Amino acid sequence: xxxxxxxxxxxxxxxxxxxxxxxxxxxxxxxxxxxxxxxxxxxxxxxxxxxxxxxxxxxxxxxxxxxxxxxxxxxxxxxxxxxxxxxxxxxxxxxxxxxxxxxxxxxxxxxxxxxxxxxxxxxxxxxxxxxxxxxxxxxxxxxxxxxxxxxxxxxxxxxxxxxxxxxxxxxxxxxxxxxxxxxxxxxxxxxxxxxxxxx
Amino acid sequence: xxxxxxxxxxxxxxxxxxxxxxxxxxxxxxxxxxxxxxxxxxxxxxxxxxxxxxxxxxxxxxxxxxxxxxxxxxxxxxxxxxxxxxxxxxxxxxxxxxxxxxxxxxxxxxxxxxxxxxxxxxxxxxxxxxxxxxxxxxxxxxxxxxxxxxxxxxxxxxxxxxxxxxxxxxxxxxxxxxxxxxxxxxxxxxxxxxxxxxxxxxx
Numbered sequence: 001x002x003x004x005x006x007x008x009x010x011x012x013x014x015x016x017x018x019x020x021x022x023x024x025x026x027x028x029x030x031x032x033x034x035x036x037x038x039x040x041x042x043x044x045x046x047x048x049x050x051x052x053x054x055x056x057x058x059x060x061x062x063x064x065x066x067x068x069x070x071x072x073x074x075x076x077x078x079x080x081x082x083x084x085x086x087x088x089x090x091x092x093x094x095x096x097x098x099x100x101x102x103x104x105x106x107x108x109x110x111x112x113x114x115x116x117x118x119x120x121x122x123x124x125x126x127x128x129x130x131x132x133x134x135x136x137x138x139x140x141x142x143x144x145x146x147x148x149x150x151x152x153x154x155x156x157x158x159x160x161x162x163x164x165x166x167x168x169x170x171x172x173x174x175x176x177x178x179x180x181x182x183x184x185x186x187x188x189x190x191x192x193x194x195x196x197x198x199x
Numbered sequence: 200x201x202x203x204x205x206x207x208x209x210x211x212x213x214x215x216x217x218x219x220x221x222x223x224x225x226x227x228x229x230x231x232x233x234x235x236x237x238x239x240x241x242x243x244x245x246x247x248x249x250x251x252x253x254x255x256x257x258x259x260x261x262x263x264x265x266x267x268x269x270x271x272x273x274x275x276x277x278x279x280x281x282x283x284x285x286x287x288x289x290x291x292x293x294x295x296x297x298x299x300x301x302x303x304x305x306x307x308x309x310x311x312x313x314x315x316x317x318x319x320x321x322x323x324x325x326x327x328x329x330x331x332x333x334x335x336x337x338x339x340x341x342x343x344x345x346x347x348x349x350x351x352x353x354x355x356x357x358x359x360x361x362x363x364x365x366x367x368x369x370x371x372x373x374x375x376x377x378x379x380x381x382x383x384x385x386x387x388x389x390x391x392x393x394x395x396x397x398x399x400x401x402x
Contacts, residue, residue: 066215073222080229168220175216179209 003077031115039107039116039123046104049192051185062178069171090152106130230321237320246316247331248303250340254355257282264301267294269311270334278379280305280330280337281359291315296324305330305337342380 002008006016034056035041044050071077103109108116108127116124142149159174160167202210240246248256256264257280268275268283275285286294288311296302302319304312304327312329319327330337339345342361344352353363360380 062212062216066212066219069219069222069224070215072224073219079224166220167224168222171219171222172216175212175219179213182205182209 002075003071004081007081027111028115028118031112032119036112037116037119037121037124039121042109042112043104043107047192048188049196051189054185055182058178058181062175065171065174069168084156084158087154087157088150088152089154091149092152094148094151230318232317232321237317240320246328248328249331250337251355253280253303253330253337254341254359258355258358264303265296266303266305267291267315269304269306269315274307278334280334288315291318298324299326300324301326301328303328303330305333308333308335338379 005011006019011019031037034052036053036056041050042053045053068077068079068082072079099109106113106123106127108124110131113124113127113131117128118124138145159165159170163170165173253266266280266283267286268279269286269288269291270279271287272285275283279285283305288306296319302324304315304319306312306315309329309332312333316327316329332339338361342356342359343364344356344361345364356363
Protein backbone atom coordinates (compact mmCIF):
# COMPACT_ATOMS: atom_id res chain seq x y z
CA UNK A 1 0.00 0.00 0.00
CA UNK A 2 1.40 3.31 -1.02
CA UNK A 3 0.37 6.95 -0.78
CA UNK A 4 -1.09 9.28 -2.00
CA UNK A 5 -4.14 7.21 -1.06
CA UNK A 6 -6.64 9.29 -3.01
CA UNK A 7 -4.67 9.12 -6.25
CA UNK A 8 -4.29 5.37 -5.89
CA UNK A 9 -8.04 5.08 -5.45
CA UNK A 10 -7.92 3.80 -1.87
CA UNK A 11 -10.80 6.11 -1.06
CA UNK A 12 -13.16 8.16 -3.17
CA UNK A 13 -14.46 11.71 -3.29
CA UNK A 14 -16.80 11.35 -0.29
CA UNK A 15 -14.17 9.86 2.01
CA UNK A 16 -11.71 12.52 0.88
CA UNK A 17 -14.16 15.14 2.17
CA UNK A 18 -14.21 13.43 5.57
CA UNK A 19 -10.41 13.29 5.58
CA UNK A 20 -10.28 16.99 4.63
CA UNK A 21 -12.72 17.77 7.45
CA UNK A 22 -10.57 15.94 10.02
CA UNK A 23 -7.40 17.66 8.81
CA UNK A 24 -9.23 21.01 8.83
CA UNK A 25 -10.27 20.48 12.46
CA UNK A 26 -6.65 19.76 13.35
CA UNK A 27 -5.42 22.79 11.43
CA UNK A 28 -7.93 25.11 13.07
CA UNK A 29 -7.18 23.66 16.51
CA UNK A 30 -3.46 24.32 16.22
CA UNK A 31 -3.95 27.78 14.73
CA UNK A 32 -6.07 28.68 17.71
CA UNK A 33 -3.71 27.01 20.21
CA UNK A 34 -0.79 28.98 18.70
CA UNK A 35 -2.74 32.15 19.40
CA UNK A 36 -3.34 32.85 15.74
CA UNK A 37 -7.01 33.60 16.30
CA UNK A 38 -5.88 36.99 17.58
CA UNK A 39 -5.14 39.77 15.10
CA UNK A 40 -2.84 41.42 17.66
CA UNK A 41 -0.64 38.34 17.84
CA UNK A 42 -0.56 38.02 14.05
CA UNK A 43 0.19 41.66 13.32
CA UNK A 44 2.92 41.90 15.93
CA UNK A 45 5.11 39.85 13.61
CA UNK A 46 5.16 42.80 11.21
CA UNK A 47 6.52 44.99 14.02
CA UNK A 48 9.09 42.23 14.75
CA UNK A 49 7.77 42.03 18.35
CA UNK A 50 6.53 38.44 18.13
CA UNK A 51 7.67 36.17 15.31
CA UNK A 52 5.53 33.20 16.35
CA UNK A 53 3.79 33.14 12.96
CA UNK A 54 7.09 32.82 11.16
CA UNK A 55 8.25 30.12 13.58
CA UNK A 56 5.03 28.11 13.53
CA UNK A 57 4.66 28.23 9.74
CA UNK A 58 8.31 27.39 9.09
CA UNK A 59 8.13 24.57 11.67
CA UNK A 60 5.10 23.18 9.85
CA UNK A 61 6.94 23.39 6.52
CA UNK A 62 10.05 21.66 7.87
CA UNK A 63 8.04 18.97 9.68
CA UNK A 64 5.96 18.23 6.58
CA UNK A 65 9.04 18.28 4.36
CA UNK A 66 10.97 15.85 6.57
CA UNK A 67 7.84 13.71 6.89
CA UNK A 68 7.25 13.32 3.15
CA UNK A 69 10.98 12.87 2.52
CA UNK A 70 11.23 9.96 4.94
CA UNK A 71 7.92 8.45 3.80
CA UNK A 72 9.15 8.59 0.20
CA UNK A 73 12.52 7.16 1.26
CA UNK A 74 10.73 4.26 2.92
CA UNK A 75 8.75 3.77 -0.27
CA UNK A 76 5.40 4.59 1.37
CA UNK A 77 4.75 7.74 -0.63
CA UNK A 78 5.20 8.44 -4.32
CA UNK A 79 6.34 12.06 -4.31
CA UNK A 80 5.83 12.44 -8.05
CA UNK A 81 2.08 12.01 -7.50
CA UNK A 82 1.81 14.68 -4.82
CA UNK A 83 0.13 17.76 -6.29
CA UNK A 84 2.42 20.72 -6.79
CA UNK A 85 1.06 24.16 -7.57
CA UNK A 86 2.38 25.50 -10.86
CA UNK A 87 4.42 28.69 -10.71
CA UNK A 88 3.03 31.90 -12.23
CA UNK A 89 5.69 34.20 -10.88
CA UNK A 90 4.13 37.54 -11.88
CA UNK A 91 0.65 36.57 -10.69
CA UNK A 92 2.02 35.11 -7.45
CA UNK A 93 4.18 38.17 -6.81
CA UNK A 94 1.20 40.48 -7.22
CA UNK A 95 -1.04 38.13 -5.24
CA UNK A 96 1.55 37.89 -2.46
CA UNK A 97 1.76 41.65 -2.20
CA UNK A 98 -2.04 41.98 -2.06
CA UNK A 99 -2.28 39.24 0.58
CA UNK A 100 0.57 40.76 2.59
CA UNK A 101 -0.99 44.22 2.52
CA UNK A 102 -4.34 42.74 3.53
CA UNK A 103 -2.65 40.80 6.33
CA UNK A 104 -1.03 43.94 7.77
CA UNK A 105 -4.18 46.05 7.48
CA UNK A 106 -6.78 43.44 8.45
CA UNK A 107 -4.72 41.47 10.92
CA UNK A 108 -5.53 38.06 9.47
CA UNK A 109 -4.76 35.76 6.61
CA UNK A 110 -7.67 33.74 5.20
CA UNK A 111 -7.13 30.65 7.39
CA UNK A 112 -6.61 32.53 10.62
CA UNK A 113 -9.69 34.67 9.92
CA UNK A 114 -11.77 31.48 9.89
CA UNK A 115 -10.20 30.41 13.20
CA UNK A 116 -10.90 33.89 14.64
CA UNK A 117 -14.51 33.90 13.40
CA UNK A 118 -15.06 30.43 14.87
CA UNK A 119 -14.05 31.70 18.32
CA UNK A 120 -16.58 34.52 17.98
CA UNK A 121 -14.25 37.40 17.20
CA UNK A 122 -16.15 40.05 15.26
CA UNK A 123 -13.08 41.32 13.44
CA UNK A 124 -12.46 37.76 12.22
CA UNK A 125 -16.06 37.51 11.09
CA UNK A 126 -15.98 40.80 9.20
CA UNK A 127 -12.65 39.77 7.63
CA UNK A 128 -14.28 36.50 6.54
CA UNK A 129 -17.19 38.42 4.97
CA UNK A 130 -14.61 40.52 3.16
CA UNK A 131 -12.93 37.36 1.87
CA UNK A 132 -16.31 36.19 0.52
CA UNK A 133 -17.05 39.53 -1.09
CA UNK A 134 -13.56 39.71 -2.57
CA UNK A 135 -13.96 36.22 -4.02
CA UNK A 136 -17.21 37.24 -5.69
CA UNK A 137 -15.59 40.42 -6.99
CA UNK A 138 -12.68 38.42 -8.34
CA UNK A 139 -15.01 35.96 -10.08
CA UNK A 140 -16.95 38.83 -11.66
CA UNK A 141 -13.82 40.65 -12.78
CA UNK A 142 -12.04 37.50 -13.93
CA UNK A 143 -12.44 38.09 -17.70
CA UNK A 144 -10.75 41.48 -17.29
CA UNK A 145 -7.85 40.24 -15.16
CA UNK A 146 -7.34 36.86 -16.79
CA UNK A 147 -4.04 38.02 -18.30
CA UNK A 148 -2.65 38.81 -14.86
CA UNK A 149 -3.98 35.55 -13.43
CA UNK A 150 -1.82 33.53 -15.83
CA UNK A 151 1.12 35.96 -16.01
CA UNK A 152 4.62 34.56 -15.66
CA UNK A 153 3.72 30.92 -16.19
CA UNK A 154 6.63 28.58 -15.53
CA UNK A 155 4.88 25.24 -15.01
CA UNK A 156 5.59 23.16 -11.92
CA UNK A 157 8.91 24.22 -10.44
CA UNK A 158 10.72 22.69 -7.50
CA UNK A 159 13.85 23.88 -5.71
CA UNK A 160 15.89 20.77 -6.59
CA UNK A 161 14.87 21.23 -10.25
CA UNK A 162 15.63 24.94 -10.42
CA UNK A 163 18.90 24.71 -8.46
CA UNK A 164 20.00 21.42 -10.11
CA UNK A 165 20.78 20.02 -6.68
CA UNK A 166 19.98 16.60 -5.20
CA UNK A 167 16.64 16.47 -3.41
CA UNK A 168 18.13 15.46 -0.05
CA UNK A 169 20.64 18.30 -0.11
CA UNK A 170 17.87 20.86 -0.63
CA UNK A 171 15.96 19.30 2.28
CA UNK A 172 19.00 19.70 4.53
CA UNK A 173 19.55 23.28 3.34
CA UNK A 174 15.91 24.20 4.09
CA UNK A 175 16.22 22.68 7.60
CA UNK A 176 19.39 24.70 8.24
CA UNK A 177 17.65 27.80 6.90
CA UNK A 178 14.72 27.21 9.27
CA UNK A 179 16.86 26.57 12.34
CA UNK A 180 18.98 29.63 11.50
CA UNK A 181 15.76 31.60 10.97
CA UNK A 182 14.39 30.51 14.38
CA UNK A 183 17.61 31.55 16.13
CA UNK A 184 17.59 34.86 14.25
CA UNK A 185 13.90 35.44 15.01
CA UNK A 186 14.42 34.77 18.72
CA UNK A 187 17.37 37.19 18.75
CA UNK A 188 15.25 39.86 17.01
CA UNK A 189 12.42 39.34 19.54
CA UNK A 190 14.80 39.76 22.47
CA UNK A 191 16.27 42.89 20.89
CA UNK A 192 12.78 44.37 20.42
CA UNK A 193 11.77 43.48 23.97
CA UNK A 194 14.91 45.23 25.28
CA UNK A 195 14.17 48.29 23.15
CA UNK A 196 10.61 48.45 24.48
CA UNK A 197 11.89 48.28 28.06
CA UNK A 198 14.28 51.16 27.40
CA UNK A 199 11.42 53.22 26.05
CA UNK B 200 24.45 23.83 29.23
CA UNK B 201 20.89 22.63 29.38
CA UNK B 202 19.02 22.80 26.09
CA UNK B 203 15.43 23.99 25.93
CA UNK B 204 12.78 21.81 24.28
CA UNK B 205 12.78 24.07 21.22
CA UNK B 206 16.53 23.79 20.89
CA UNK B 207 16.36 20.02 21.19
CA UNK B 208 13.65 19.84 18.53
CA UNK B 209 15.75 22.09 16.30
CA UNK B 210 18.75 19.78 16.73
CA UNK B 211 16.56 16.77 15.90
CA UNK B 212 15.39 18.52 12.72
CA UNK B 213 19.01 19.25 11.74
CA UNK B 214 19.95 15.60 12.34
CA UNK B 215 17.00 14.35 10.28
CA UNK B 216 17.82 16.89 7.57
CA UNK B 217 21.47 15.80 7.48
CA UNK B 218 20.41 12.17 7.13
CA UNK B 219 17.95 13.17 4.39
CA UNK B 220 20.93 14.19 2.21
CA UNK B 221 21.31 10.48 1.53
CA UNK B 222 17.61 9.94 0.90
CA UNK B 223 16.88 8.04 -2.26
CA UNK B 224 13.50 9.50 -3.06
CA UNK B 225 11.73 7.37 -5.63
CA UNK B 226 10.07 9.59 -8.19
CA UNK B 227 7.75 6.81 -9.30
CA UNK B 228 7.63 5.12 -12.67
CA UNK B 229 7.33 8.24 -14.78
CA UNK B 230 7.37 7.47 -18.50
CA UNK B 231 8.47 9.76 -21.30
CA UNK B 232 7.92 9.84 -25.05
CA UNK B 233 10.02 11.05 -27.90
CA UNK B 234 7.33 13.36 -29.21
CA UNK B 235 8.42 13.64 -32.86
CA UNK B 236 9.06 9.91 -33.15
CA UNK B 237 5.66 9.14 -31.70
CA UNK B 238 3.85 11.61 -33.95
CA UNK B 239 5.65 10.28 -37.04
CA UNK B 240 4.63 6.72 -36.19
CA UNK B 241 1.02 7.79 -35.72
CA UNK B 242 1.01 9.82 -38.93
CA UNK B 243 2.52 7.01 -40.98
CA UNK B 244 -0.10 4.68 -39.49
CA UNK B 245 2.75 2.33 -38.69
CA UNK B 246 1.04 1.48 -35.42
CA UNK B 247 -1.89 -0.55 -36.79
CA UNK B 248 -2.61 -4.02 -38.00
CA UNK B 249 -5.78 -4.34 -40.09
CA UNK B 250 -8.24 -7.08 -39.09
CA UNK B 251 -7.80 -8.81 -42.46
CA UNK B 252 -4.05 -8.76 -41.97
CA UNK B 253 -4.34 -10.30 -38.52
CA UNK B 254 -6.75 -12.92 -39.88
CA UNK B 255 -4.17 -13.84 -42.52
CA UNK B 256 -1.46 -14.17 -39.85
CA UNK B 257 -3.64 -16.48 -37.80
CA UNK B 258 -4.58 -18.62 -40.79
CA UNK B 259 -0.93 -18.85 -41.81
CA UNK B 260 -0.15 -19.96 -38.29
CA UNK B 261 2.45 -17.26 -37.79
CA UNK B 262 4.08 -17.28 -34.39
CA UNK B 263 6.22 -14.17 -34.60
CA UNK B 264 3.80 -11.97 -32.68
CA UNK B 265 1.76 -11.95 -29.50
CA UNK B 266 -1.87 -10.93 -29.53
CA UNK B 267 -3.03 -9.33 -26.27
CA UNK B 268 -6.71 -9.01 -25.37
CA UNK B 269 -6.92 -6.00 -23.04
CA UNK B 270 -10.55 -6.52 -21.98
CA UNK B 271 -11.47 -8.07 -18.66
CA UNK B 272 -11.34 -11.82 -18.22
CA UNK B 273 -15.11 -12.21 -18.43
CA UNK B 274 -15.25 -10.56 -21.84
CA UNK B 275 -12.24 -12.63 -22.89
CA UNK B 276 -14.04 -15.78 -21.77
CA UNK B 277 -17.10 -14.92 -23.85
CA UNK B 278 -15.18 -14.34 -27.03
CA UNK B 279 -11.66 -13.50 -28.08
CA UNK B 280 -9.71 -13.55 -31.29
CA UNK B 281 -8.06 -16.95 -31.64
CA UNK B 282 -4.45 -17.07 -30.34
CA UNK B 283 -5.09 -14.03 -28.10
CA UNK B 284 -3.83 -13.99 -24.52
CA UNK B 285 -5.84 -12.30 -21.82
CA UNK B 286 -3.94 -9.32 -20.41
CA UNK B 287 -6.49 -6.93 -18.88
CA UNK B 288 -5.21 -3.39 -19.33
CA UNK B 289 -4.56 -2.94 -15.61
CA UNK B 290 -2.28 -6.01 -15.72
CA UNK B 291 -0.25 -4.66 -18.64
CA UNK B 292 2.31 -3.23 -16.26
CA UNK B 293 3.16 -6.70 -15.00
CA UNK B 294 3.10 -8.38 -18.41
CA UNK B 295 6.49 -9.76 -19.35
CA UNK B 296 7.28 -8.71 -22.90
CA UNK B 297 10.58 -9.28 -24.63
CA UNK B 298 12.12 -6.05 -25.90
CA UNK B 299 11.63 -6.66 -29.63
CA UNK B 300 8.61 -8.91 -29.44
CA UNK B 301 5.89 -7.89 -31.86
CA UNK B 302 2.79 -7.22 -29.80
CA UNK B 303 -0.68 -6.61 -31.20
CA UNK B 304 -3.14 -5.06 -28.76
CA UNK B 305 -6.88 -5.00 -28.99
CA UNK B 306 -9.88 -3.99 -26.93
CA UNK B 307 -13.54 -3.58 -27.88
CA UNK B 308 -13.08 -0.30 -29.71
CA UNK B 309 -9.76 1.35 -30.23
CA UNK B 310 -9.29 3.52 -27.18
CA UNK B 311 -7.94 1.13 -24.55
CA UNK B 312 -5.66 -0.45 -27.13
CA UNK B 313 -4.33 2.97 -28.15
CA UNK B 314 -3.76 3.90 -24.50
CA UNK B 315 -1.94 0.63 -23.89
CA UNK B 316 0.08 1.24 -27.05
CA UNK B 317 1.19 4.61 -25.69
CA UNK B 318 2.23 2.98 -22.41
CA UNK B 319 4.25 0.31 -24.18
CA UNK B 320 5.90 2.89 -26.45
CA UNK B 321 6.78 5.00 -23.45
CA UNK B 322 8.35 1.93 -21.89
CA UNK B 323 10.55 1.71 -24.97
CA UNK B 324 8.69 -1.18 -26.57
CA UNK B 325 8.82 -0.25 -30.24
CA UNK B 326 7.21 -3.30 -31.82
CA UNK B 327 3.73 -2.54 -30.48
CA UNK B 328 0.67 -2.39 -32.73
CA UNK B 329 -3.04 -2.06 -32.28
CA UNK B 330 -5.74 -3.95 -34.11
CA UNK B 331 -7.34 -1.23 -36.21
CA UNK B 332 -10.85 -0.65 -34.94
CA UNK B 333 -10.48 -3.25 -32.21
CA UNK B 334 -12.75 -6.23 -31.73
CA UNK B 335 -15.67 -4.31 -33.24
CA UNK B 336 -13.81 -4.03 -36.53
CA UNK B 337 -12.70 -7.66 -36.27
CA UNK B 338 -16.33 -8.77 -36.04
CA UNK B 339 -17.40 -6.49 -38.85
CA UNK B 340 -14.57 -7.19 -41.25
CA UNK B 341 -13.63 -10.79 -40.53
CA UNK B 342 -16.34 -12.64 -38.66
CA UNK B 343 -19.47 -11.18 -40.18
CA UNK B 344 -18.48 -9.30 -43.34
CA UNK B 345 -21.34 -7.56 -45.10
CA UNK B 346 -22.35 -9.55 -48.19
CA UNK B 347 -18.87 -10.17 -49.53
CA UNK B 348 -18.46 -10.58 -53.25
CA UNK B 349 -15.09 -12.13 -52.57
CA UNK B 350 -15.37 -15.86 -51.88
CA UNK B 351 -12.11 -15.61 -49.97
CA UNK B 352 -13.79 -13.38 -47.39
CA UNK B 353 -16.49 -16.01 -46.97
CA UNK B 354 -13.82 -18.62 -46.44
CA UNK B 355 -12.03 -16.45 -43.88
CA UNK B 356 -15.29 -15.77 -42.03
CA UNK B 357 -16.09 -19.46 -42.01
CA UNK B 358 -12.58 -20.26 -40.81
CA UNK B 359 -13.12 -18.11 -37.75
CA UNK B 360 -16.60 -19.52 -37.13
CA UNK B 361 -18.45 -16.48 -38.47
CA UNK B 362 -20.67 -16.00 -41.49
CA UNK B 363 -21.25 -13.21 -43.98
CA UNK B 364 -24.24 -11.04 -43.33
CA UNK B 365 -27.02 -11.16 -45.93
CA UNK B 366 -28.30 -8.28 -48.08
CA UNK B 367 -26.22 -7.22 -51.04
CA UNK B 368 -26.94 -3.52 -50.73
CA UNK B 369 -27.50 -0.89 -48.13
CA UNK B 370 -25.48 -0.03 -45.07
CA UNK B 371 -24.29 -2.79 -42.83
CA UNK B 372 -26.76 -3.47 -40.01
CA UNK B 373 -25.81 -2.91 -36.43
CA UNK B 374 -23.56 -5.69 -35.36
CA UNK B 375 -25.31 -7.59 -32.66
CA UNK B 376 -27.46 -10.13 -34.40
CA UNK B 377 -24.91 -12.81 -35.23
CA UNK B 378 -24.00 -15.02 -32.31
CA UNK B 379 -20.34 -15.07 -31.62
CA UNK B 380 -18.60 -18.31 -32.41
CA UNK B 381 -17.22 -20.32 -29.52
CA UNK B 382 -13.49 -20.13 -29.46
CA UNK B 383 -11.81 -23.33 -28.45
CA UNK B 384 -8.95 -21.65 -26.76
CA UNK B 385 -7.84 -22.10 -23.23
CA UNK B 386 -9.09 -19.74 -20.55
CA UNK B 387 -6.77 -16.89 -19.68
CA UNK B 388 -3.53 -18.07 -18.17
CA UNK B 389 -3.47 -17.87 -14.42
CA UNK B 390 -0.62 -17.99 -12.05
CA UNK B 391 -0.03 -21.50 -10.85
CA UNK B 392 -2.11 -23.13 -13.55
CA UNK B 393 -0.34 -25.05 -16.29
CA UNK B 394 -0.45 -23.18 -19.58
CA UNK B 395 -3.02 -24.92 -21.73
CA UNK B 396 -2.09 -23.11 -24.90
CA UNK B 397 1.13 -23.26 -26.82
CA UNK B 398 3.61 -21.09 -25.12
CA UNK B 399 4.96 -18.13 -27.01
CA UNK B 400 8.69 -18.19 -26.77
CA UNK B 401 9.26 -14.83 -28.39
CA UNK B 402 12.22 -14.58 -30.70
